[in-house]
Amino acid sequence: MFTERQFKIIAGLKGAGEWVKGSILAETIGVSVKTLQMDIKKINEQYQDKPIILSNNRLGYLLDCSDIIFNDIQNSEDKKELNSQGVYGRSKQILMLLLFEKDYIKIGDIADKLFLSKSTINTNLAQVRRIIERTLGVNIEVSASRGIRIQASENRKRIICMKAMENKVDYATILGIDEFNNIYYYEEILSDIISKLFIEYDIIATGESYKDFIRFLSISILRSKLMFEEVELENNDIDIEDLVIEISSKVKDKINYVFSNSELYYIQLRVQELNLIKKKKQENQMIIDSLNRFEKEVYMQTGYSFNMDKELIDIIANHIMSMKKRILSGRTNIGNYTKEISIRYPLEQHLLKTCLCSILGFDIPESELDYLVLYLTAAIEKNREKVKLLIVSDKSVSSIYNLQQYLKYYIGERITEIETIPLYIFKQKQKEYISKYKLFITTEEELALKSKRFFLINQFIISDEIESIRKKIKDIEKVEADNNVKKMYDKYFKRELYEVGKDEEITLDKVLRRFKVNKDNKVSIESIG
Numbered sequence: 083m084f085t086e087r088q089f090k091i092i093a094g095l096k097g098a099g100e101w102v103k104g105s106i107l108a109e110t111i112g113v114s115v116k117t118l119q120m121d122i123k124k125i126n127e128q129y130q131d132k133p134i135i136l137s138n139n140r141l142g143y144l145l146d147c148s149d150i151i152f153n154d155i156q157n158s159e160d161k162k163e164l165n166s167q168g169v170y171g172r173s174k175q176i177l178m179l180l181l182f183e184k185d186y187i188k189i190g191d192i193a194d195k196l197f198l199s200k201s202t203i204n205t206n207l208a209q210v211r212r213i214i215e216r217t218l219g220v221n222i223e224v225s226a227s228r229g230i231r232i233q234a235s236e237n238r239k240r241i242i243c244m245k246a247m248e249n250k251v252d253y254a255t256i257l258g259i260d261e262f263n264n265i266y267y268y269e270e271i272l273s274d275i276i277s278k279l280f281i282e283y284d285i286i287a288t289g290e291s292y293k294d295f296i297r298f299l300s301i302s303i304l305r306s307k308l309m310f311e312e313v314e315l316e317n318n319d320i321d322i323e324d325l326v327i328e329i330s331s332k333v334k335d336k337i338n339y340v341f342s343n344s345e346l347y348y349i350q351l352r353v354q355e356l357n358l359i360k361k362k363k364q365e366n367q368m369i370i371d372s373l374n375r376f377e378k379e380v381y382m383q384t385g386y387s388f389n390m391d392k393e394l395i396d397i398i399a400n401h402i403m404s405m406k407k408r409i410l411s412g413r414t415n416i417g418n419y420t421k422e423i424s425i426r427y428p429l430e431q432h433l434l435k436t437c438l439c440s441i442l443g444f445d446i447p448e449s450e451l452d453y454l455v456l457y458l459t460a461a462i463e464k465n466r467e468k469v470k471l472l473i474v475s476d477k478s479v480s481s482i483y484n485l486q487q488y489l490k491y492y493i494g495e496r497i498t499e500i501e502t503i504p505l506y507i508f509k510q511k512q513k514e515y516i517s518k519y520k521l522f523i524t525t526e527e528e529l530a531l532k533s534k535r536f537f538l539i540n541q542f543i544i545s546d547e548i549e550s551i552r553k554k555i556k557d558i559e560k561v562e563a564d565n566n567v568k569k570m571y572d573k574y575f576k577r578e579l580y581e582v583g584k585d586e587e588i589t590l591d592k593v594l595r596r597f598k599v600n601k602d603n604k605v606s607i608e609s610i611g
C-alpha cells in the first residue's frame with residue numbers, strides 16, 4: 083500500500099499532531115523537499131475522495147484522517163512486514179527450522195516445509211552460516227547422504243533462537259510445531275514477572291536487553307517442553323543469586339514450569355550479561371585504567387582529546403565488563419546498525435579497533451563495536467566547541483533583553499556566548515568582533531544590506547527565524563568539524579598508509595579506499611566528524 087518512506091511520513095505527521103513545515107519534515111525523514119512532495123502526492127492519490135494529508139504554503143503539512151483510516155494504515159504495515167521478510171528473513175526462517183530439528187534434515191525437506199525452491203535454500207544457507215558464526219562453538223554439519231544440521235550445545239542453540247526469532251512470523255505453521263503458539267503467552271507472563279523483579283532489585287536494563295532476556299526464558303521453557311533438554315551440569319554446587327531463584331519460583335507459580343539446575347545457571351549468566359542503564363558500582367578498575375590509556379593513546383596519535391568524564395568512563399567500563407562476559411560465553415549483541423555506523427563513523431571505529439582492542443587484549447566483534455562507537459561520538463559531540471553569537475542592535479534595552487532570553491531558551495544548547503552591542507560600536511571595532519565571533523545577527527537593515535555576514539531578524543523574533551539561525555549554526559559546526567578532521571588526518575594517518583607519492587595530496591577518497599569504505603555510500607567529512 084505504502085512504501086517504507088511513506089509510512090515514515092505518515093508516522094511523523096501523526097506524532098507531531100499539528101502542522102509541520104515541509105523542510106523540517108523532509109529533514110526528519112532524510113529526503114529532499116521535492117521527494118517529500120512527490121511522496122505526499124502519492125499518499126493522497128490513494129484517498130482521492132478525501133486526501134489524508136493537508137498542505138498549506140505557510141504552515142506546511144497536517145495529517146487529517148480518522149482513527150479508522152489510521153488503523154487501516156497500521157494494519158497494512160503489519161501485513162507488509164509479515165509478507166515481505168526478504169532474503170534475511172528467509173535465512174532466519176531456515177535457521178529456526180534447523181534449530182528445531184533433532185537430527186539431520188535434507189535440503190529438499192527444508193524446501194518443502196518452507197515452500198521454497200532448493201536453489202533458494204542453498205542461496206540462503208550462506209547467510210545462515212554468517213549468522214551462526216557470530217556465536218562461539220556453533221557450526222553447520224553437512225552430510226552428503228543425510229543432509230545438514232546445526233552442531234552446538236543446547237545453551238548455544240537457545241541463544242541463537244533468541245537472536246534469530248522474529249515477532250511477526252507464524253513459526254507454528256512454518257515449523258509445524260503447534261506448541262510454538264504458547265511462546266507469546268509465556269512472554270506476556272514473563273514480562274510482568276521480570277519487569278517487577280527488575281524494579282525490586284533496582285536493575286534498569288536497556289529495552290533491547292530486557293526483551294532478549296524475556297525471549298531467552300520463553301525459548302528455554304518451550305524447548306524443554308519439546309524435549310530439547312539442557313544437559314545437567316557436572317558440578318551442581320553453584321551459588322544461584324536471589325533474583326534468579328525468585329524468577330524460578332514465580333515461573334513455577336504462573337506457568338507451572340520448573341527450571342533445571344543447568345537452566346538456572348545459564349539464566350544467571352544472561353542476567354550478568356544484561357546491558358544496564360543503571361547498575362551498582364562494580365570492581366572494574368582494570369578496565370577504567372585501560373580506558374584512560376586508550377584516551378592517552380588516541381591523543382598521542384591524533385592530538386585529539388575525548389575528555390571523557392568519570393560518569394562516561396564508568397558507563398563504558400560497565401558496558402565492557404558485560405560485553406566481555408557475552409563474548410566469553412559465545413553470545414554477542416546483534417549488530418542492527420553495523421553498516422550505518424561503519425559508513426557514518428569510520429574514524430571512531432578505526433581508533434577503537436587499533437587502540438582499544440590491543441589495550442584490552444581481546445578482539446571486539448563489529449556488532450559489539452557499534453555500541454562503543456556511539457559512546458565515543460557522544461563524547462566528541464559533548465566536547466564540540468559551541469558557537470559564539472554577536473547581536474548588533476539599536477533597539478531598546480528591554481527589546482534587547484527579551485531577544486537575548488528568547489535566543490537562550492531556543493538555541494542556548496548550541497551557543498556558548500551572546501554579546502549585544504549597538505551599531506556605532508561595531509563600526510568602530512569591526513575587525514575585533516569579526517575575529518572573535520562566528521555567528522552574526524542584527525535587527526538593523528542597514529547592516530544586513532552592507533554585510534553578508536549578518537542575518538537580519540525582527541526584534542520580536544519568530545519561529546522561522548529561529549530555524550534559520552539553527553541552520554546557520556549547523557553550517558558553522560560543519561566547517562569546524564571539517565577543520566578538526568583534517569587536523570586529525572594530518573597527524574594520525576601517516577602518508578605511507580595511503581600508498582601515495584611524496585608530493586601527492588591526501589584526499590578523503592584515498593582515506594576511504596584505504597579503510598575499504600565504499601565511496602558510493604556517500605560518506606562525507608561531515609559524517610566522519
